[in-house]
Amino acid sequence: MGVEEVAPETKGVSVELLATVDLAGEIEGMDGRQLRMRKVTIEPGGIFGPLHDHVGQPGTVYILQGTITDHRDGVATVYGPGPGWPEDRNTTHWLENRGTVPAVEVSVDIVNKFA
Known part of the structure; x- marks a missing residue:
């Protein structure tokens, strides 16, 4: 792993659950999954x-x-405000706020509701 790919543990982060939708019955094959939105x-x-x-x-x-x-992948990319990044099966990453004000994001993902 390169220097950019080693991250310390989480610090200075708060997460608020905004909404969830149980995907069982909504989309075939999605039993046990939910659509989640967090701030x-x-x-x-x-x-x-x-x-x-x-x-x-x-x-x-x-x-x-x-x-x-x-x-x-050893690359640091700055986002915001506005559209951020996709998170797919090829994503391996960590995040940081190098700025002087709190960074606030809305994250929407599909998760295993039993994990």
């Missing part, structure tokens, strides 16, 4: 880690305030 706030200097993947948990992110640096 994630990363304080200045905060880390959303460690390095993690999104296998079986696809999603997308929209940044409401501030900027978030996404670290993946």
Whole structure:
């Protein structure tokens, strides 16, 4: 792993669950899955880690305030405010707020409701 791919543990992060939809009966083959929407706030200097993947948990992110640096494949990309990044089965990353104001994102993903 490169330097950019090693992340400290999560710090300075709060997560608020905004809504869920049980996908059983909505889409064939989605028993045990739910569509989830969360508001994630990363304080200045905060880390959303460690390095993690999104296998079986696809999603997308929209940044409401501030900027978030996404670290993946040895590359650091800054997003926000506005459209963020996709999170698919090929995503392995960690996040940080290098800015001076809290970064606030809305994250929508599909998760195993029993995990």
